Structure formats: structure tokens, C-alpha cells
Amino acid sequence: MGDRRQRTGALRTSLPLPTDPAFWRSPVRGVRFTAVLGLVLLAGIPLLFVTGLLSYAAYNPDLTAANDKTPAKGLLGFYLFDWPTDPHWLYRLTQGVHVTLGIVLVPVLLAKLWSVVPKLFALPPVRSAGHALERLSLLLLVGGALFQFVTGLLNIQLEYLFPGSFYPLHFYGAWVFFAAFLTHTCLRLPRALRVLRHGLPTAERDGLASPEPAAPTVSRRGALAVVGAGSLLLLVTSAGRSFDGGLRRTAVLTPRGGAEPAPGPNGFQINKTAAKAGILPAWTGRRWRLTVVGPAGEVRLSRAELLAMTQHSAALPIACVEGWSTSDQWWRGVRLRDLAALVGHPVDPPGVLVESLQRGGPFRTVGLRDNQVRDPRSLLALDVNGERLSPDHGYPARVVVPAAPGVMNTKWVSRLTFGEL
Template sequence: MGVMKRRLPAVRPPAFRGRLHDARTATSIGRWLGAAIAVCFGTGLISHYLQHPPAWLTDELPSRPAWGYRLTQGLHVASGIAAIPLLLAKLWAVYPRLFAWPPVRSVRHALERVSVAVLVAGAVFELATGLLNTVQWYPWPFSFVPVHFAVAWLLAGALLLHVAVKYPQIRAHWSRASPASAALPVADGPDRRSLLTGVAAAVGAVTLTTVGQSFTPLKAFDVLAPRHPDHGPEGLPVNRTARAAGVVQVDALAYRLEVQGPRPYTLTLAELAALTQHESVLPIACVEGWSKSAHWTGVRMTDLLRRAGAPLDARVRVVSLERYGAYRVMEMGRAYAHDPLTLLALKLNGQTLTADHGYPARIIAPNRPGVLQTKWVTRLEVL
């Protein structure tokens, strides 16, 4: 008597029966996501080249408008945070296509899927690492800045390729008046509007509760951002403390500022304070996205350089007492060095600098990333 064999059911790809996993929904969300990524990428380039300018660009970087970096970096972080719920919604709208069967139908289809894989991986990587950078948490073995910058270019290329490949479908579903969009079931209209409204509300919520760290009129709603613009010594946040930088208590009597140039000289702290003091209202704007304007008092960099016999096109190298850190030595191009707003500051909001804010002296310059506003300055070198 023969043994009957039970036939196993054929394995099939998962079924996705949601009505809104369609091209019209994906295109609607994709427009917002593309705009957010474009703003984030453009402002990210500005941030990178202000922090790490190539030699040929150093003297060409503008020092005005004074609030320029505050605006661009605030937009960079805000657009990056806004892109997170948009990316999640976009992936929800298109994820059935990720499980399409068969997975590869042709060479062109294989290239398309590879480009999509690069696009998704790059977007997730950039937004995840960028978000963790805002809280200064780096749970990875690589250096954040160069890798984040390189993957940004990879993401931009993958996005352009994706738009080029999908352009016919994007154009067909771009507006409600298009024939392809009109052909979609009318019954899906209210649900689609509800979904898009929910996505817009999520974007608005994360923006409202974080953007106050740089757009101070909304600071009262700053409940999810890692920094509040009013929290810190003398009413200004601090990223890197004196302890973290390895700066022990500075003896005011022993402190000396060395200015090296054609006519080198040295100043004690008392002599530095006896020079003509000027005031500037300038923001501290950090790469993590927070910023706030403050009143700074100190000696103009131009006065110190002129006394050292520096030519008008001279750069200046600034050396800190800081023992640890990538920005212990910083170079300023001629536009920054000779801008009348650039100070070697001794006071913040009318009070002597605290140790965490760079006592006894620090740089404050317009349109400049916070990491380049060197604290604990001990030497200026005319280049």
C-alpha cells in the first residue's frame, strides 16, 4: 500500500492589501521628502566647507551676514529632523514594491533595485547618524564628519538617479489633475488626505518641538531638542567644558597672550583688558543645530593684528590652551580676521567669561561655526 505524500503549499510573497500603497501617495510624500533632503544637503555643504575649507577657499569665505551660519545650520538640522517622519511615511507607501516577485526581471530592473537599495540605505544612515550627532553620541568606530559628508554625496547621486528613472511615473502622478491620478479610486481620496494630513502633523510636531534651539522665538516649545538656548553658564549653552578640554584653572597673573608676526609682542591679561574694548552682538551657532545671540566685549582682532604689523591680507592661526580636541588649533581667513566684528572676547553679556566659555579669552567672529570660535586662546600667529 503506497504512502500518500502531503503536498506543501507553494511559497508566495507577502500580500499587501492596503489601498494607499500606490504611486499617487508615494509621489505626494516624495515631493516633501525630496525638498527636505535638498535643503538638508545644500545647507550641509555650506556647513562642511565653513568648517573644513580647502586652502583655495579659506580667504574667500564671507564673514557676512553675521547670522548666516546660524540660519543655514538651523535649516540643516531642522530639515533633517523633518525628513525622518517623511522617510518613514515614504517607505510605508512603497514597501510592497520591495517584496515584488520575481525580485529581478531584467538587467534594467536589477539596476533600478540596486539604486533604490543605495537610496534607502543612504537616507537611513544620514538621518540616523545626523540625529545622534545632535546629542553628541557616536556609537560607531568611524569619524562622523568625513563619513557623513561622503554618504551625503552618495545619497544625492542615488536620489537624482532615482528621480531620473522614475520621472515618467512621477510626472504622471504629480498633480491631482493628471490622467493617471484621476484614474485612482475615488473612494481612496479621503483616506489619502487623512494620511497626508497625519504626516504633515508629524513633521510639524517634530519641527515645533526642536527648532526652538536655534529659532529662539519658539524656544518655549523646545522640549525634544538636546539644547535649550537659555540653559548654560551666563545664559548660553556649552558643548565642550573646560574639564573635557583638559584646561585646568588658569592663573590670571601667569596668563600670557602671544601675538606672533612681523612685530611680535606679548600681553598679560591686565594689559589685554586695558586695551580699547569693543562690543559685538553675535550668535554662537553650533553644528548640532542650537544657536543664540549674545553680547560680547573684547579687543578687535584687527587691532591686535595691526599692532603685530600684519598685512591686510594676512590670515591668522589661533592656538588654544586646550589639550585635547580636533580644533585646538584653528585658522581664520582674511575676511574673518579683519572683520571689525571679530573679537578676542573677554566678557560675555557684561560678565567675565567663565571657564567653560573660554576664560580668559576666546574668539567670537561673524558667520562662523561654533567649533571654530576657539576658547582659551593663548597664541595668535600672523600667517
């Protein structure tokens, strides 16, 4: 019994700990492998960050509290600007790139994090002020990357998982992550480029390659090929949700991929059904009236009265924050600026506060800027693709605005208040 205890104790003391470089035995790890992955992220993450900020600007959060899901943003909102209506596919492009790129970079990010794990356990924890800054940036980078990618992917796959909180979480998290990314890039990029050009000096240890590597099962080039193949697979199985036809059917790993939900003019993708929004048929029946408010008073219009007004058409897509979009659909209805003229704004109408019959949830009320109201393609749509709106597409009336996020194209509209923002 005593001999067995001695052997067990000796075995335990001989096993290396994560703080010992010998603990990490993969022959794939090395500064060159990490540098290649880092350069891919260096190209992708700034674009991911910029398109994310553009998405936030598209909501016009400074316009009204109804749009601002990230209060007290302070100095971080310095870049916000009036979101344009041209080109009409702008949000479809920027958000499609943002979400698709985020998905495609997942294998690269995971491989990069795996490659630098030994650095997180290296001792001593701090050797100098510069080393302390590098370790801090690395910890924030790893934590921020995991937080941003995990919450983003969950929001894509499981809608409304973070009701009312996703926007501030993702917005503040993005700034922390990108600040750490910039700091780490400034500290490590010169060395990474030097290693890629000239290799690692023989006398210099990279802190990543194992001093006692196990037998190789795949080369470093092979490992990079696996990462690249994973990203390509995610691209092929997710990007199609931003297109129609055969490409959409390839997007099997993301919501709004596959076949269209139904045949016919109303058979294109939707975000929220009438049932999910709690819309009762009695609310949208013959008693429904649109209330339009402005300085000249209040007007209440039935659907028949709206149809009797001059009708206009516009070909516009629906593009959602989750990254999916439709192609241009032909919408027909009354221009928002014509409705503004009815209540005292015949020239240069102001912004409008749009209210939905929906009783709860984010963006039940939305503010649109004056440039959005004045655009001749901005409609209170009554029909789509030659047929009246279906309940799921917003019957009896919905707003459609060029280049605006899908949630700004309010469905089941009940009230328009011009100038009250």
C-alpha cells in the same frame, strides 16, 4: 500525528513570501500615496543637501589641515569657497535650516520607505538595463537615506559620538545619497507627476498596491495627515533651539532646548564646558598669557594687558553644527586685526592659526581666513554682555567671528600665529 504534520506543511506553503505581492496587504500603499511623499522629499532633500554643503564650506577645509576633517575629498571639494563674514547670522540660518529640516523630514522619509518596501523584494530582480539602474538607485537611495539621517540625528542628540569621523562619514555619504536621489528622481518623476494628474491607468499595476488588501483602518489621506502631523510635531519641538525666550522652551526633543542653562550675562547656551574640555583652573589663572606670533616676533600678553588695549564691541550669535544657536550676544575685547598689527601686520593682516588650552578633541586648533581676521567685528573677546567671560564661555579669552560655526569661535585661547596657515 501524520495529519497534523500535513496540515502544518500545507499552512507553511500557503503563507506568501515577501517576494509575493500578496504578502503586502496594507490598503494604504499605492503609487499615488508614494508620489505625494516623493514630491515632499523632492522639495526638501535638495535644500538639505545644499545647506549641508554650505556647512562644510563654512569650516574652510581648504585653508589648513587643522580645519580639514575630511581629507582626500578630491573632486568633491570643487564647490568650496571663502566663507564670508556677512551677514553675521549666515551660519545660524543655514545650519539651523539644515538640521531642523532633517528632523522634520524624518516621518516623511520613513513613510516613503515603508511605501516602497514591496519594490525591494520584487522578482525578477532585473528585467532590463533601465530596471537594473532603477533597482540600484533605489537600494542606494534607501541605504544612503538611512545612513545620513541616522548618523545626523545621533550626532545631534549624542555629541561627539563619532569623534573625528562624523565629518568624512556625513560628507561622502551625502554625495552617494544625493547621486542616488537624482538618478531615482530622473527615472521616476515623470511617472509620479502623471499619476498625480491623471491617476494610474486601469490596466497598469503599480507594484505597490496590494492585490489582496486587508480591511482599511485608515484612508490614504488619513495616513498622509498622520505623517504631516508627525513632521509638524517635530518642527514645534525642535526648531526653538535656534531662538531665545519662549520658543527655546518648546524645543524639548533636542539638546540646547528648554530654559537657559543659568541666569545672568553668561547664562546662554554652550556646547562644551571647561570641565568637559579638561581645562584646569591653574591654566587660566594669573599665570595665563596669550602668545601672539608674527613676522615682527612674538608677544606675550596677560589678560590685564589685553584689557588695557583699545576695546571694541560686536553683537554676534554662537551657532553650532548641531543646529542650535543663541541670539546676538554683546562681546567686548581686542580686534584680531589689532593683535596682528602688534606682530608685524599693520595693514591687510593674513589668516591666523588659533590654538586653545584644550589638550585634545577636534578643532583644538583652528585656522581663520584673512577676510575673517580683517572684519572689525572679529574679536579676541574678554567680556560678554557687560561681564567677564565665565570659564565655560572661554575665560580668560576666546575668539568670536561673524558667521563662523561655533567650533571656529575658539575658547580658552592660548596662542595666535598670524600668517602660518
